[in-house]
Amino acid sequence: xxxxxRVIELMKAGQAKLVAAFEALDGQAKFKSHTWERPGxxxxxxxxxxxGRVFERAGINTSAVYGDAVPPSLAKQHPGSKGQPFFATGxxxxxxxxNPYVPAFHAxxxxxETPSPPSPSQGEGVWWFGGGADLTPPYPFEEDIIxxxxxxxxxxxxxxxxxxxxxxxxxDRYFFIRHRQEMRGVGGIFFDELxxxxxxDWEQDFRFVQDGIDTTxxxxxxxxxxxxxxPYGERQREWQLYRRGRxxxxxxxxxxxxxxxxxxxxxxxxILMSLPPYARWEFDYRPEAGSAEATALACYQPRDWV
Amino acid sequence: xxxxxRVIELMKAGQAKLVAAFEALDGQAKFKSHTWERPGxxxxxxxxxxxGRVFERAGINTSAVYGDAVPPSLAKQHPGSKGQPFFATGxxxxxxxxNPYVPAFHAxxxxxETPSPPSPSQGEGVWWFGGGADLTPPYPFEEDIIxxxxxxxxxxxxxxxxxxxxxxxxxDRYFFIRHRQEMRGVGGIFFDELxxxxxxDWEQDFRFVQDGIDTTxxxxxxxxxxxxxxPYGERQREWQLYRRGRxxxxxxxxxxxxxxxxxxxxxxxxILMSLPPYARWEFDYRPEAGSAEATALACYQPRDWV
Numbered sequence: 001x002x003x004x005x006r007v008i009e010l011m012k013a014g015q016a017k018l019v020a021a022f023e024a025l026d027g028q029a030k031f032k033s034h035t036w037e038r039p040g041x042x043x044x045x046x047x048x049x050x051x052g053r054v055f056e057r058a059g060i061n062t063s064a065v066y067g068d069a070v071p072p073s074l075a076k077q078h079p080g081s082k083g084q085p086f087f088a089t090g091x092x093x094x095x096x097x098x099n100p101y102v103p104a105f106h107a108x109x110x111x112x113e114t115p116s117p118p119s120p121s122q123g124e125g126v127w128w129f130g131g132g133a134d135l136t137p138p139y140p141f142e143e144d145i146i147x148x149x150x151x152x153x154x155x156x157x158x159x160x161x162x163x164x165x166x167x168x169x170x171x172d173r174y175f176f177i178r179h180r181q182e183m184r185g186v187g188g189i190f191f192d193e194l195x196x197x198x199x200x201d202w203e204q205d206f207r208f209v210q211d212g213i214d215t216t217x218x219x220x221x222x223x224x225x226x227x228x229x230x231p232y233g234e235r236q237r238e239w240q241l242y243r244r245g246r247x248x249x250x251x252x253x254x255x256x257x258x259x260x261x262x263x264x265x266x267x268x269x270x271i272l273m274s275l276p277p278y279a280r281w282e283f284d285y286r287p288e289a290g291s292a293e294a295t296a297l298a299c300y301q302p303r304d305w306v
Numbered sequence: 307x308x309x310x311x312r313v314i315e316l317m318k319a320g321q322a323k324l325v326a327a328f329e330a331l332d333g334q335a336k337f338k339s340h341t342w343e344r345p346g347x348x349x350x351x352x353x354x355x356x357x358g359r360v361f362e363r364a365g366i367n368t369s370a371v372y373g374d375a376v377p378p379s380l381a382k383q384h385p386g387s388k389g390q391p392f393f394a395t396g397x398x399x400x401x402x403x404x405n406p407y408v409p410a411f412h413a414x415x416x417x418x419e420t421p422s423p424p425s426p427s428q429g430e431g432v433w434w435f436g437g438g439a440d441l442t443p444p445y446p447f448e449e450d451i452i453x454x455x456x457x458x459x460x461x462x463x464x465x466x467x468x469x470x471x472x473x474x475x476x477x478d479r480y481f482f483i484r485h486r487q488e489m490r491g492v493g494g495i496f497f498d499e500l501x502x503x504x505x506x507d508w509e510q511d512f513r514f515v516q517d518g519i520d521t522t523x524x525x526x527x528x529x530x531x532x533x534x535x536x537p538y539g540e541r542q543r544e545w546q547l548y549r550r551g552r553x554x555x556x557x558x559x560x561x562x563x564x565x566x567x568x569x570x571x572x573x574x575x576x577i578l579m580s581l582p583p584y585a586r587w588e589f590d591y592r593p594e595a596g597s598a599e600a601t602a603l604a605c606y607q608p609r610d611w612v
Binding site: 252 | 338340352354356363365484485486547551554555558559565568571574575577578579581582583584585586587588589590
């Protein structure tokens, strides 16, 4: 099987496995399937669960798209790829739990390549893997965050090319909401190019992404299991919706995947399935000093969690 | 009084008058006042009402800011202004009613200038007025939209430099949400430069903006009065929140004022007071054919309403 097909298969198998696991955990709602085609070539399958017992909204998407010419923003980073046809595939997921004590979760793994020129003397096509996983708890529990980050550190430690500290710092930077001077949540890992273009070992990077997808459930499910039954009231719900407002701000103003998708006429429903089911805004809200909400806010700054 | 001070006074008087009128109409909640300073010079006053009987959230802001150098995005449009100190002032308002049958309303009037060079032989400083008003009804009533647009047409007809059809078309274009292929609402008027820079009569443009501010209440209040008591249920509320999701998408992805404000480290609470108190998203939702919601959708395309 060629590289493209191997990555596509990895993403699709990951999607199927995750859909099954989250559906089982929810125990009430089912993931609907929504397949779309991209006018320029390729398409994807969005799997979306709404109104569940545990998850208020969950989306697990795969896509594989082909194009005649590398989009300008990417060609700028990799001048050799300018004007080349390209292939991109990805698996992305966002889970918005109902209970405010359960963190929201996001992960994304993606692969990009341009074909190899006909003769090896003309150089090689470019390829890279990107991705990451991060946690957004309205009420952060230290032990949950430590568990999550330790799982990601263990993942990185299994692969020589992945430096947890570097990937964690990239995540802290990426999910920083500049106009709020705070992070969307408590971070995780993030990488644009796992191995810099031209320097990586394809098989090694493939194995990392495979391992990353496999780390999703053990890093997140135990937290969901532990918190999903915690009683909560109006106050906790309002804070959750308020924090989801920040999630919306981040995704619509800064998230490169979202903006790139919308600019390139991607499927807007599949792209925006990352948005929460409900969100709210309140003018100049400041949690009372010493409250659980104020403690939460303090967690949305870069910190060493392992 | 110099031009700057006259515009500042106009904006502040408009704010005071509108705050009083909307507070009286609401009859329950009061506008709080929140004054902020801009590190680079100037500041503003946000007046925000939340949790009212008629308005779930309403914000009426004024700002007047000074800077050492025209921001690059503006200097690009007006090369003569590059590197010049600048002054900008504005009045902007957003009203998010509680009842889904009452449309949301937005209007904005703004003024920008760079100082005249010391000698007239070096040319003149640049100045322009911008602004507009638009209506966003979750459930559009034809007679309301016609009233609104006719008031704006009458406003334009009173001023030789304002062509309603041109300003209405600019509004249809500006509030078009490309990734949804629909408008945020039913339009109104919009202008970036009422008279093109260097071609306008300052006094004439000032009078238009004054008249525009004065048109706010007669164009919008009768609609609020007529619809605020209409009974509604869960279905109408959910549709209202869903449409507010579009409002959020527009403001965070496309609205130039919002993005400019956030990029230039403006007061994020004052900038984002335009966001609705609650909003929601639902995957791939399509209103049933023939339903009130489907009829509403059809109104979010450019149309001649007068």
